[in-house]
Amino acid sequence: MIRIALLAPMGLLAACTTAEMKMPSNLADAGGERISFENMSVWNKGRFLAGSYSGGYERTLDRLSLFDLFKQDSGRASFTIAGPGISSTIEGHCRVRERALTLDSLEFKPGKMAYRCDLEAEGQPIPARFEVQESRKGLAENLTRNARRGEIALAGDIVSFRSVHDVAGTVLPVENPIGYVFEQDGKAIGALQLNGKPILTMPSGTEIGQRRAMMVASVALATFWDPAST
Template sequence: MRSIGVTLALVALGGCSAIQPARMRLPVELSAASARMVYSGIGGSTRGKFAVGAYHGSYERSEQRLAIFDAFVRNYGHSEFEIAGPEISSTIETRCQMREKVLDFGIAEFTTRPMAYRCEFTAEGRAIPSRFELQEVSRGIGGALSREERMGEIALGGETVQIRSVHKLDGSPIEMASPIGYVFEQHGEPVGAVELNGAPVLYLGNTADPGLVRTLTVAATTLAVFWDPANSALDDD
């Protein structure tokens, strides 16, 4: 299974310990009341079938790295999926591209072209009014600590939702450099989230709007199948 690969060692007062998967810290509004749905079928494979809640589909993805003189590095990849379920007449097809350029000098690494992940949506092969963009941002203390923050937005079916990466772990002061998940917001209020450590998990806030549920599910799936270069194993050899 490919995942962020983060675990916390929780040591009990009596000296016993247990290893549990790290979990993202949800906003208070979602941790207090939200529906939690685990994705099935999305693991470390390059392709497969998935299901989450009342939605299902298939996906395919890849990642590549091109290094020139071991210093000039280009990371790029693609992902695509089809999804069917409530508020989708037949299927929605999503095709995404990721690009990033890095200067790697061994002891230091500099991003010359920040990571950008963009997607296009079609329905039964026809373009529909929509957009999805996710970009790396570097600002404030997060940038100083080399935290690889991402922010973006999805617009689909009349719903517009902002996306921001989450780096804080539940029940711990630890913050991860790369995202452990993402929160979805409308008008500055959290309406959902997706957790990416291990099997992806979709959280839906207390909304009765089926159109928003559809948009959040598509956004979560777009991120669930995304291989972020911040977590890439391509340079582990």
């Protein structure tokens, strides 16, 4: 039995490539707002600046392996964010777990990937939630092994999101998420590019509640060390 502390997922270490996610058509047009997450590095802790928002993050990911037959990934992450629409700070305390068995080169997951964050303000719980899980909805996601779907509910705004595996300018999708699209009522309202420096794209004039929810979700997703990328 081997336990490994993973310092940085290999997918993130290789993120210096220029590949970009394919954007939804309504966000691909010029004129939208692009917010870069500066200093959001591949390392296990640090501080970031994203437009008018700022904060810090810390994360770990451990892997328990048994003779290449059983694998369990578990990790924790925490972050803080302050900025427009946030009275002081919002803090996230997150955890991820995934279990997998390998039999004759086939992988079976008795415990699918799940990543959840408890959200607080000034150290006190708030009525909010954030969660992302492995997804197998429809043919496209069954063909894409590591598809994810999730939702954030914050201050009355509910925003769903799904992983993106299509790369701009190519036909074949990639196995692991290259970014996420945020949606309300089936319409894309934002997109988070994760290959390299995280970049959040949203239409100009996005309502403050939507902006706040997408910013908090973006920090949670950018802080997340996805077991699939290790």
